[in-house]
Amino acid sequence: MSQPLLYDYALDADCYGIRLAAGCLGIELALRSVDVHPGQEQLSPAMLALNPQGRLPVLTDGALTLTQTLSILLYLAESYAPDHPLMPQDALTGARMLDWMSLAAATLAPCAQARACAMMNAPGTLTQLRRDARRALRLFDDHMALQGLRGEGFLAGPEATLADLMLFPAFALTRDYGLDHDAFPALALWARRVRRLPGFHTMPGVPDYH
């Protein structure tokens, strides 16, 4: 069997999400490190040939090239760990998982932009981006507050799914741009549960204290 190859930047939140999910799924990824900062290597001709958007993540596997976190996570799980508990086996939980993953894909861009603005002087107004990031994460905090009352600890139900791993980096890294976790008490409780999943690991900026 081929081995999936992740074009990776250690400080990128999406790349971390993919490494995190692969670790929890028990999948070994080949990593090819891309010098995003300061090298801007994601804009090199070779990388643009792989992903014309000029951004990470990029995952290749044989003839396949994928550039979206959502499709990469689903592809890895379906191809290499289809029976893993992080992949719901019932249609209802599977649909909920996909719904939360789609929402994460559609709404969390301000978190990455605020972080790039604060850490790498990327364009944008930090106060506005921080406010947008807060608004985006609040949708998930609102949901987890209700989940807590229902006695369900994760986004799609009582057990963790890929959706939780997809959301985790965006929440865990908010302090990089001065947004504290006290604004999201339900997510803070949820994050402690995610940290206890088998195979969980951190990245720079996500404290490792367990």
Add this chain to the structure above:
Amino acid sequence: MSINGWFPLSLAASVTPGSSTGAVLQGQDIVLWRDASGAPHAWEDRCPHRGMKLSFGFVRGDHIACLYHGWEYGADGQCRSIPAHPKLEVPKTICATTYGIAESGGLLWAGLGEHGEAPDLPAADPVRSVQIEAPINAVLAALPTAFGATGLSLDGPLAMLDTEWGRLAIGLHELGPQRTALHLTRRLDPEDEDSTPARIALARAATRLRDQVEAATHHAAAVPGTPQQGETA
């Protein structure tokens, strides 16, 4: 500015044993943490070493450890261990600023300054906390309608409302001039078989309240001539 009294800063259930969280009160940074045995603590959120927020650190047994250089503090605030100097007898002068702490009515309360007796409230179930980007008075004014209550009674920083979903006791928490947190609890009711549906209805109403108050506040702020208050993000 000195603050005196008892202030609800979190739902008791939001701070689990062995964890810490930051809480801002009128611009002051406070760390709430629970040791491994479940006892809560409220301190100034500032490591005596170089000022790192202790809420970014982690709890080990009955100590809280700073994320920056790993100095550890015991329940009395005294520094107990400095990893860079493991043999050192740590001087008594290295001590975090501690506040009064109380767990009552499903809330965690910090006692600051001349705080007097701790609140002693009936038991209540947690609903949720919301943070609202609006002054506390704007939030208070919107409370009764948001929960379909006829009136509101205030007991210090505790707002009581009788609603169709039961008796709501809300901890009012002023983070700053433009940001308010509400910590919602529902008083236990002997008639209850299962309070979950009522608490879900209250949590949804709290979310709607937040969105409505913010929309109204930001609309007012966007009108020319309205004085624009400080940055709140």
